Amino acid sequence: MRKKAALKEALVQVVIWIGLARATRMLLWRDRVAILLYHDPDPATLDRHLTYLSKFCDLVPFDDFSRPGTGRPRAAITLDDGHAGNADLLPVFIKHEVRPTIFLCSRIVGRPRMHWWMHPGAERAGLERLKRQPNDTRVAELEEAGFRQDGDDEATGLTISQIKAMRPFVDFQSHTRFHPILTCCNDTECADEIALSKHEVEALVKRPCEHFAFPNGNYGPREIELVKAAGYRTARTCDIGWNDERTDPFRLRAMIIGDKASTALLAVQLTGIPRLLKYWLRSGRWDGRFPQF
Numbered sequence: 001m002r003k004k005a006a007l008k009e010a011l012v013q014v015v016i017w018i019g020l021a022r023a024t025r026m027l028l029w030r031d032r033v034a035i036l037l038y039h040d041p042d043p044a045t046l047d048r049h050l051t052y053l054s055k056f057c058d059l060v061p062f063d064d065f066s067r068p069g070t071g072r073p074r075a076a077i078t079l080d081d082g083h084a085g086n087a088d089l090l091p092v093f094i095k096h097e098v099r100p101t102i103f104l105c106s107r108i109v110g111r112p113r114m115h116w117w118m119h120p121g122a123e124r125a126g127l128e129r130l131k132r133q134p135n136d137t138r139v140a141e142l143e144e145a146g147f148r149q150d151g152d153d154e155a156t157g158l159t160i161s162q163i164k165a166m167r168p169f170v171d172f173q174s175h176t177r178f179h180p181i182l183t184c185c186n187d188t189e190c191a192d193e194i195a196l197s198k199h200e201v202e203a204l205v206k207r208p209c210e211h212f213a214f215p216n217g218n219y220g221p222r223e224i225e226l227v228k229a230a231g232y233r234t235a236r237t238c239d240i241g242w243n244d245e246r247t248d249p250f251r252l253r254a255m256i257i258g259d260k261a262s263t264a265l266l267a268v269q270l271t272g273i274p275r276l277l278k279y280w281l282r283s284g285r286w287d288g289r290f291p292q293f
């Protein structure tokens with residue numbers, strides 16, 4: 001009897017979410033661009049996601065938001081950090097004729113270095129607490145825990161040859177040099193992370209680097225001014241929402257998708273509602289803005 005009730009409840013949830021997914025698609029997504037944000041999905045999961053998305057939306061390049069709508073929902077695929085596992089996704093991108101954008105940390109990829117939060121010392125020191133420290137304090141604490149951000153160790157990012165192989169099918173753009181929390185950096189650190197990473201990505205991929213993604217979604221007026229001054233054309237945030245030609249190109253909104261999400265969960269995450277609730281619980285605001293610190 002209890003099993004039957006649970007099944008009934010699950011069915012009700014499915015019906016509610018199918019309704020919400022359709023409603024957000026018709027009322028909010030419409031023919032705008034949802035910029036999906038992944039990190040390190042496995043090929044089978046991404047393949048399932050892209051198959052699902054292709055049924056009702058056009059898969060477009062990242063900067064398509066500035067073009068007039070086609071009457072159909074559009075989705076752009078972005079992946080943050082330049083994880084080594086992204087190289088395995090190449091056959092999936094080719095199969096679905098998707099040109100994704102990968103935001104690289106220019107001083108982590110292409111060498112035997114780790115993304116700082118993946119080091120066991122960072123976990124021990126407390127990730128969320130570390131993120132809120134002034135940048136020099138965070139770097140010093142990590143050194144005490146046995147991690148140097150400019151020291152070579154184990155590679156967690158894409159290698160030079162992987163980037164080269166992916167270059168015909170992928171747009172590589174900037175996600176800073178070392179992935180600090182920019183709002184915790186001093187002015188010089190912040191300006192260097194934003195401007196120097198642009199030149200380093202350009203040297204790495206031999207193409208213009210024109211787009212930027214804020215690490216962890218942290219930004220303020222100073223960061224936006226520095227992104228503009230460095231010569232980028234856009235910046236992607238972790239604020240929730242859809243984009244069109246009226247969206248501020250330096251505050252592009254995203255839909256954060258779980259790397260391991262089932263297709264049902266993907267449909268739920270595409271409504272933006274779970275993330276909206278999460279942000280609201282943290283900040284008390286309903287506007288979908290990432291709770292800054």
Ligand SMILES: [Zn+2]
Pocket residue numbers: 080081175179215216
């Ligand atoms: Zn990141």
